[in-house]
Amino acid sequence: MKSCQNILRDKIRIFHKQTSRSILTGFLCVAMTASGLFLGCAEGKGVDASLSKQQEAQVVALLGDLNENAPESVKNELRQLVYEVETRIAEREEKGNYLIPIEEGKLWEDITVLLDKESIRQLGGYYYEADDDKESTKQTLDYGKKTMDNLKQRLSKEDWNELNKIRNEYFAAKENGAQDYDVDTDSEIRAIINKYKEMDADAIVLNVLDAKDQQNVGMFKITPEFDAVYQKGTENGLKLLGTEDQASLKKIWKQTTNILPKELFANFKYFKVGGDGELGTYAYVMPLDSEGKTWCMVVDPADVKGDGYYPYTLVHEMAHYITLNETQVEYYTDELYPMDRFEDWLCVAKEDSYLQAFYKLFWRDIITDWYIDSDNPYFYYRHQSDFITGYASTDCTEDMAESFSAYVLLDKAPTPETQAKLDFFDSYPELKALKKDILNNIKKNGVYVSPEMEPAYEQEDRSAELDNFINVMIGITEIMG
Numbered sequence: 001m002k003s004c005q006n007i008l009r010d011k012i013r014i015f016h017k018q019t020s021r022s023i024l025t026g027f028l029c030v031a032m033t034a035s036g037l038f039l040g041c042a043e044g045k046g047v048d049a050s051l052s053k054q055q056e057a058q059v060v061a062l063l064g065d066l067n068e069n070a071p072e073s074v075k076n077e078l079r080q081l082v083y084e085v086e087t088r089i090a091e092r093e094e095k096g097n098y099l100i101p102i103e104e105g106k107l108w109e110d111i112t113v114l115l116d117k118e119s120i121r122q123l124g125g126y127y128y129e130a131d132d133d134k135e136s137t138k139q140t141l142d143y144g145k146k147t148m149d150n151l152k153q154r155l156s157k158e159d160w161n162e163l164n165k166i167r168n169e170y171f172a173a174k175e176n177g178a179q180d181y182d183v184d185t186d187s188e189i190r191a192i193i194n195k196y197k198e199m200d201a202d203a204i205v206l207n208v209l210d211a212k213d214q215q216n217v218g219m220f221k222i223t224p225e226f227d228a229v230y231q232k233g234t235e236n237g238l239k240l241l242g243t244e245d246q247a248s249l250k251k252i253w254k255q256t257t258n259i260l261p262k263e264l265f266a267n268f269k270y271f272k273v274g275g276d277g278e279l280g281t282y283a284y285v286m287p288l289d290s291e292g293k294t295w296c297m298v299v300d301p302a303d304v305k306g307d308g309y310y311p312y313t314l315v316h317e318m319a320h321y322i323t324l325n326e327t328q329v330e331y332y333t334d335e336l337y338p339m340d341r342f343e344d345w346l347c348v349a350k351e352d353s354y355l356q357a358f359y360k361l362f363w364r365d366i367i368t369d370w371y372i373d374s375d376n377p378y379f380y381y382r383h384q385s386d387f388i389t390g391y392a393s394t395d396c397t398e399d400m401a402e403s404f405s406a407y408v409l410l411d412k413a414p415t416p417e418t419q420a421k422l423d424f425f426d427s428y429p430e431l432k433a434l435k436k437d438i439l440n441n442i443k444k445n446g447v448y449v450s451p452e453m454e455p456a457y458e459q460e461d462r463s464a465e466l467d468n469f470i471n472v473m474i475g476i477t478e479i480m481g
Contacts, residue, residue: 055082061365062111064383066118074118081111085368089339098336112372119378126377142212147237151208154199154234159192166192167208185209202288203236203270206296214281216274217241217301218249226262228253228271249273252304256297258445259311260318261437267325268295275300282313285320292326292347308450311442312405319404322431324397328353340364342396354428355400362386362421363396370395385415389453402453408435409449 051059059078060067085107092104100108120126148167152160170185186205193201207216219236220228228250233240241249253271265271269288275281275298282303288294297317304310322328329347342349342359349356363370370379380393387393392402403421406413413419425431442449 051079051083055079055086058082058086058365062115062369063118064366065385066115066122066382069122070118074114077114078111081107081114085111093338098338108368109372112369112376115369115382116376116378119382123378123381126381143215144208144210144212146239147204147207147216150233150239151204151237154196155192159195163189163192163208170209171212198234199237200231200235202294203231206270206272206286206288207237210274211276213276214274214298215276216272218246218273220250220253220271220273222265222268222271226257226265231270249301252299252301255304255310256299256314258447259314259438259442261441264318264321265297267293267321268297270296272296272298273301274298275302278302282310283317285317287324287331290332292324292329292331295321295325306448307455308448309453309455311409311447311449312453315408315438316401316405319401320397322404322434323353323355323358323400328355339367344395344397354431355397358400358403358421358424359396361424362399386417388413388418388421404431406453407431408438410453411451 056079059075059082062078062082063070063075085104088104088107092098092101144167148160148164151163155163166185166188186209189205189208190201193199193204203219207219210216216238218238218241219231221231222228230241230246230250252273256271257265268285275283277300280303281300283297283299285295285297288296303313324347327350329349331347333343333348335348337343337348340360341351342356342363349359366383373379374395380387380390383393387399388402388406392399399421403418404425406418407422407425410422413422425435
């Protein structure tokens with residue numbers, strides 16, 4: 001699902017570093033404990049407070065894969081921090097106060113610092129190098145200008161200038177970290193486009209405000225009979241395609257519905273083809289309104305192949321719709337909620353939703369660590385057993401979507417922790433039935449599904465990474481004599 005990674009979290013008024021996981025290439029280097037050069041284990045504090053059973057479980061959850069080998073001094077210090085944090089949360093929330101103060105946020109940060117140090121001690125340091133050339137190229141791309149050029153021929157000069165101004169202000173705000181600009185911008189654009197009866201305001205909002213590196217090729221409207229009908233560029237601002245190109249793109253709709261039963265698209269208005277090229281964003285879904293009632297699916301044609309990974313992408317994206325539609329969450333709320341409730345800058349989970357249940361079972365105990373820096377690579381390193389893929393550690397919604405994709409398409413999960421997430425979906429008869437429907441559809445249409453969720457090249461890259469790591473360690477050993 002398309003989402004903003006650098007989130008303004010009004011709930012936590014503390015500063016934290018931000019890194020872009022998408023452009024990192026990393027390797028591990030073992031901490032040199034023998035020479036005392038590691039970022040060491042923190043000295044443990046005595047824990048006078050008695051932890052509840054739940055808080056003790058939270059300590060184990062926060063440590064993740066580190067738990068077995070973590071020294072008692074680290075566990076004791078973590079116990080003390082967890083006790084202090086949870087006590088403050090309980091006292092504050094009992095008074096109906098859901099705003100996290102700076103002092104409490106600092107304790108959250110202390111938890112992450114402690115866990116990072118222990119991660120480095122056990123697993124080694126993480127080093128990364130930004131791909132500056134790739135990032136520079138990405139920043140200069142703006143395929144949306146082509147859409148604006150097309151609209152220039154159809155809008156009055158005054159309206160086009162106003163639309164262009166709104167678009168420029170929108171992206172300037174996004175680049176500065178603003179997250180509440182979307183709704184106002186949508187309304188302003190619709191006010192302009194609605195003057196032109198032949199134009200589709202929803203479609204133009206999508207194409208004008210899409211990420212600059214997204215090259216949109218064509219759009220289809222989904223009919224009540226679940227057919228995909230090509231929408232002319234005069235309606236949505238895109239280039240008008242010839243008959244052959246239209247037919248070529250429509251094949252992707254056929255490939256999509258060979259995997260996902262068509263009935264799942266009942267609340268989807270558009271199927272859009274376009275993207276940022278091979279191995280970028282494979283696909284995404286997004287709501288067209290502020291309530292999450294009507295949706296659009298976008299698929300990158302460069303990533304639609306016969307290698308067996310497209311089914312995982314589609315089931316993942318449909319899982320976002322299933323868990324984030326208007327029956328499951330409330331969008332754009334200004335309310336603050338207790339820690340036991342899932343919320344982010346975009347929405348809050350309803351009490352009886354799939355997402356809320358998943359959050360309480362698998363994320364509540366680790367949320368204080370994740371909130372401090374959602375791009376922290378050590379967070380995934382110490383929780384690899386908990387996540388079906390690295391991408392699942394991005395946030396709770398991505399974890400749920402990845403886990404649902406694995407639930408539908410994998411025979412079993414690689415670890416007991418991830419298997420528990422797959423078993424979670426079996427507790428909902430309607431999701432169990434949906435899994436059966438998708439698998440029957442795949443079988444009926446002869447669709448190949450890879451037995452692995454991630455491409456083999458990623459595994460090869462990791463093997464090469466390990467070889468480099470071993471060579472580095474051999475060199476260090478020789479230097480140290």
